[in-house]
Amino acid sequence: MPRPRRGLDPRLTDAVVAVGLFVVLVLSFGATPGAAQRPADVWAWALALLLTAPYAVHRRYPWGALAVVLAALLAFSLLHYAAFPGVSVFVLLFGLALHGGRRDSLVALAASVAAFVVALAAQPAGVVTPSDVVSTLLATAVAWLAGDNLRQRRLRWTAMEERTRLLEREREDRARAAVAAERLRIARELHDIVAHSMSVVAVQAGVGRHVIDTDVAAAGQALAVIETTSRDALVDLRRMLGVLRRGDEVAATRPMPGLTDIPGLVAETRAAGLGVTLESSGTVADVPAGVNLAAYRVVQESLTNVIKHGGAVAHVRISCGENGVEVEVTDGGRPEEHLGPPQSGGSGHGLLGMRERVELYGGQFEAGPRPGGGYRVRARLPYAGGSS
Template sequence: MTEAAAEPGSAHPVRHRDRVRRTRTAVRLTGYADPAPVRAARPGRAARRRGLRLPPVVWDSLLPALLLLHIMTMRAPRELPAAVALTAALALPLVWRRRAPLTVFGAVAAAAFVQWLMDLQLPADVALLVALHTVAANSGRRGTLVAGAVVEGGALLACLRWAAEGAFPTLFVAVTAMVVAAAVLGVNVRTTRAYLAAVEERAARLEHQQDQQARLAAAEERTRITREMHDIVAHNLSVMVALTDAAVHAQHRSPDKATTAMLQISETGRQALTDMRRSLGILRTGEPDAERHPPPGVAQLETLADQMCAAGLPTRLEVQGGHAHLPATVQLTVYRLVQEALTNTLKHTPTGTHAKVRVLCSAEAVAVDVTDNGPCPPPSGVTPSGHGIPGMRERAAAYGGTLQAGPLPGGGWGVRTRLLLGSSGAASA
C-alpha cells in the first residue's frame, strides 16, 4: 500500500493515481505482482458485477412470471382459466429459448395461433417478438426470414380480427415495425457476436505469433551471444596459452622477455573481460560499459595483428579502401572473421608460420582474405571439428556472402569471404 493511499489527507492525489496506474500496469505486464491492490481499487464495481451475474435461465424466467402475474390479477374470473393456460403456453417456452430457439419459436407460434382461433387477446403476444429476436440472434438468414414471415402473417391475422374500424392501416404498420425491429435487433446481436469472436480469434492468433517471434528472437540472441563468446574466449585463451608457453621458455634465458609476455597475458585477459562485458552489456539497459567501449571494427584489426605477432604468429595486415562508411555491425563481422581465422592458424600451425590479412572495402561489398603458409591438412581433407568455421559461415551468410575455407594450391590455408552491403548497408551507414 502506498504512502499516499495510507494517508487520507494526502496533498498529492495525482501522485497517488500515478502509483495506482503503475501498479495495474505491472500486474498486466508481468503477472507476478500482488493482485490485492487491484482488487481493492474497485470493490464497489466488483460487488455489483458479482450481483448481476445471474444464470441466463433466471433472466429468461422473469418475463413469463410477470405475464402470468398480470393475467391472474387483471382478468375476470370467468376468463381466467383460458387466459392463464394460453399465457403459460405463450410465455413459459421462453425459459428455454437460448437452448432451442427454433423449437421455442414453433411452440410460441402454435400457441398464438390457438389464441387467435379462440378470439382471445392477451399481453403475452409479446412472446412472439422475443422468440423472433432469439431466432434472429442465433440462427442464420433463412431461419430469420421464415420466422419473420410467420410473425408478420400472424400480425396480419390479428389486425384483421381485432383492429377497430378504420384503424387497420395504423395498427398493422405499428405491429410490422415492431416485428422488423425485433428481427433487426436479433441480427445485430448475431453480427456483433460474430465480430467479437473474430476479434478474439485474431487477438489470440496475434498473441501466438508474437510469442513465436519472441521465442525466435530469443533463440537468435542466444546464438549471437554464443558466437560472440566463442570468438572472444577462444581467441584470447589461444593467445594467452601461446604467451604463457613463450614466457615459460624464456623465464631462465631472457627474464625480460618472460616479463613482457606475462604483461601481455595480463593485458589479453583484461581485454577478454572487456569484450565479454561489452557483449553481455548490450542485454542490460543503461549499461555504461557498452557505451565506453564500442564494438571492435576494421580500425582495431591493427591491434589484433600486433597481438597475434606477440603470441608467435607474425601477421601482415593490408586494408584497402575507406572503412568509415561501413556500418558498425559490418565492421564487427569483419573483425570477428579475421579474429577467428587467425586464432585457428595460431592453434593448428607450428611455430614459424606467417599469416596475411587483406581487407578490401568498397561501397557495395567488403572482401576478407586471410591466408597462412602453414602445412596443409592430412590427405583425407578432414578439417578439425569445432564451431569456428560454422560460426564464420553464419556471419558471412547474414550479409549474403559465402565462406570458402580450405588449403591453398601453393601450400598453406586460406579463408575467403565477401560481405554484400547493398542499398540497406549504404543507407544505414
C-alpha cells in the same frame, strides 16, 4: 493473464425469462374481456404455457420453439381468448435474432409476421383496430432489429478481442525473437572477444612452461604477451558489460574495432608465435561501421582458429572496393596433418558465428580445406542490402 469472468448459465437465464413471460401473460388474464372474447380457462392456461415455455430451449431447438409458439398464438387467437399474447412472440423473435444466424432469423421474422397477420385477422369484429395492426408489426420489426443489432455488436466485439489476442501473441513472438537475436549477438561478441584472447594466452602459457628452465627471456616474453592479451580482453569485456547495462553503444569505453585495427591484431598474433602476412588494398574510410566490425571479427576468429588448429603461417588479404569488402585468411596447414578447425575437436561456434555475421549483412561466406593443404576462410560483405 487475467482470468475470464464467469457469467450466468444461459440455460438458467432463458428459464427465468420464460417464467417471467408466463407470469406476465397470466396476469393479463385478469383484464375484462370484450363482448366477443372468451375469458381465460384451463385451455388458456395451457396455451399460455406453450406460448412462453419454449423460450427456455430456443438456443438448442430454435425451429421447434418457434413452431410451438406460433401454433399456440394462432390457437389462442382462433379461440378468441382475451389479452393478445404478442409479448412472448416478440421476446422469442429477439432471442432467435440474437443467438442465431441472420438468414435463420429473417425466416423467423417472416413467419412471425405471417402468424401475427392471421391471428389479428381472426379476432372478432371491433376487437382489432388498424393502429393495433401497425403497432404489432412495428413491434415485431423492432424486436428483430434489436436482436440482430446486438448480435452484430457481439460479433464485432469478439472479432476485436480475437484481433487483440493475435496482436498480443505477435508482440510476444517479436519480443522473444528480439531476445533470441540479442542473445545470439552477445554470444558472438563474447566468443570473438574471449576465444582469440584465450587462445593466445594458452599458446603463450605452453611456450613459457617449456622454456622457463632453459630460456628465461623467452619465458618472460611469453608472460608479457599473456599479460597484455589478458588486459585487453578484460577491457573488451568491461566495455561489453557497460553496453549491456546501459542499453546503447554510448556506454562503450572505446570504439568498436574495425579494419583499421587489423594491423594491431596481426601484431598481437605474431607476438603469440604465429607468422602472419597482411595484404590490404582499397580505402577503409568509406566502409560502414557494421561491415567494418564484421570484417574485423572474421579475421580475428580466423586467426584464432589458425593458432589452435592450423599451420605456422597465416595469410590475411583484405580488399575494400566500391561495393563491399572481401576478406580472406589462409594457412598452409601442419606438416604432419592438415586439419581444419571443424575437424580438430572444436565446437564449430566460431565458423557459425562468422557465417551469421556475414549473412546478417547480405554477404557470402566460404570456409573449408584447401586443395593443397591448409584451410581457407573467405567472406564478401556488401556495403548495402543487408540488415543493420
